[in-house]
Amino acid sequence: MTDWKVLAIHYGTAVRPVGELGLEAGDPHDAPGRIEYFVWLIRHGERLILVDTGFSPQEAERRGRTMLIHPVEALRQLGISASSITDVVITHLHYDHAGNLADFPEALFHLQDREMAYGTGRCMCHDRLRRPFAVDAVVDAVRLTFSGRVCFHDGNGEIMEGLTIHLVGGHSRGLQVVRLDDGNDVVVIASDALHFQRFLEHDDVFPLFADYADVLEGYRTLRELSGPSGVLVPGHDPAVLTSFPSLSPDLAFAKVLR
Template sequence: MAGRILLNEWTVLAIHYGTAQRPVSDLILETNDIHDRPSQIDYFVWLIRLEDRLILVDTGFEAGEGAARGRTLLIHPVAALSSLGIKSSEITDVVVTHLHYDHAGNLPAFPNATFHIQDREMAYGTGRCMCHERMRRPFATEGVVDAVRLVFQSRVRFHDGDGEIVPGCRVHLVGGHSKGLQVVTVATGGALLVIASDALHFQHYLENDGAFPLFADYLEVIEGYNKLRVLAGANGLIIPGHDPEVLQKFSPLAPDLQFARVLL
């Protein structure tokens, strides 16, 4: 599903491409639910448009990788873009929030894009931490290798902390869930839209400092929530990365586009 936010001259789309039913214990670090009932997690990529600049935030999971992990692919991100009248070759920039399998699959599908990755994330995904099974578990080997290939093709723009994609659209290093996790902000007047990705899996984490039970640095996860609040300010909007409420809270973009929803 996708949603649209009109921010002055900006258009921002949330594309819902996948879903899964998982036990509650898979989705929060601490739970008192003794029955460990199934709960839903949804998967999104985001499209930011400014005139002829088309910025894709994350590229989703590769179909085979998702299936192997028990995730349901609802629509391939490339097919979703095509349904919106956008060819993958028209994407000018891809922000890889982090290199986990569900955010950095399908990288070769965007042949003309510049890829934006944090220095810390590339070092993490290709360094000694990947010698440990628990730390490499959310990474897909081929996805990381594809990212390395892009480096050797001179198609990666590295960021060391906060940086600018284009005026009004920035990346901000948060870390926590992955060493080099970055979030994306889009400016609208005096407020910011914050695409939180996995810096905030679910909105309710903000209420009780909940955490997804997979992380590189727990302290950075929890303190990252404060950074999201500061970025958004009093009038901004934080969009969580995997929350089904994104689908429930907002209206469809168009009745004939089942993957499309209007956020604002």
Template sequence: MSETYEILAVKYAFHDKRTRIDNFMLPDDHTNIEPIDYFIWVIRNSNRTIIVDTGMDRAEAEGRGRKFIQKPTEALAQIGIEAHAVDSVIITHMHFDHAGTLDDFPSAHFHLQEAEMAFATGACMCDEFVRRTFNVEHVCGMVRRVFSGRVQFHDGDGEVAPGVSVHRAGGHSLGLQCVRVATDSGFVVLASDATHLYENFEQRKPFSITVDVAQTLRSYTRLEQLATSRAHIVPGHDPLVLERYPAWKTQTQGRVHRLDVPRLI
């Protein structure tokens, strides 16, 4: 590997009222509480820092019934990253919890699948059922960045930096992309919402919010092809991530955990 990276999962919000019927298309239990966490991710080495997703702000979180911990940029500052200086951001997809706070990254260029931009601005957004997972201001904000030359589009597989690549893994959203990262422990795949929870891909149980079931199931296989092993796949919202990987530092337990090292369990 030409370059390897440290990867951090940074938790900024959570939702503790979800049940299994909220999390699975075919739930085996409709009533059990099954919380989810909200993350952004940091990929960095001595040469560069890349942020994956920009999360959402407090108003968005509280308006949708989520528990907000702190602004993503505040969480980044606590680990030594100033958002205004970040020059590379990967947006896995344009849903409200992944593509908000764009204005907090004024120097960044954004990496996005061309199919996701087309989906977020196309005919499907005429249907409330589909568009409710998007925020029109986030989408318009990305369009403005397209017009200012700050978006690099990818069509399927694409390199962001040596050892960091994006790969279309649609289904939850049509242009969703995962991120493959070279680390000292192998290739880690930040799945984002290609699989919200470990159980989604491990047991082939699609998440409840899915626009293309067949594509989602194919994406689970794609994640496994890209990662060194199934243990190298990191779901987008699973609280188990914070149990299976060690804290970055003792004082960041439960908030910032390291993903480029072997799992604890």
């Protein structure tokens, strides 16, 4: 269980019409499509970095999503307590990426200035733009800010040597991706800058976005960040479950990315 650098933790799933997912398969109004939900765990030096915190059980019920395992319970089964997480990178404040923030009492949270401004500003007066946000998650982020536990970033930044964040935007105005380069391997956690791998191949776009052009420009950025031999991990692709090995048969929810 010690021979890993980056894990994708599969915590939730849902079946939705492909028209809602931006996928083409027969009649987009009728055909079902599967979307998977992940958080990511990075071990780098003496630090344990969690990328996103998943949706809460309450949001899962409200939105008709299936929580397969609570992210905190998944960590516990990996032998990791929530209090041992040193850093949490919030790629963006959507409900499925920023729930459960209060469950990590010792972590420093990394968030883009633009994302906080977006999730608490005038854009949230519009139903379509606020739909993927959960007010409780946003309020939790504000509470963490007032307690001095949010490190805000204005564009690209460094968490520690070899671990960087990169502002992409598009899907949400302050969406950031995470790049690990330990000198041997490169892993780019795309989160919702790339929902499904096939989007990159055809310049397709998930139908919910803040800026269409920024989504497409983000694909170019992802290619540059991963380079010719790096691992680029999409945020919701079922193929992640078959493309990467499980940590062990008993821990099939944890996929080893590196």
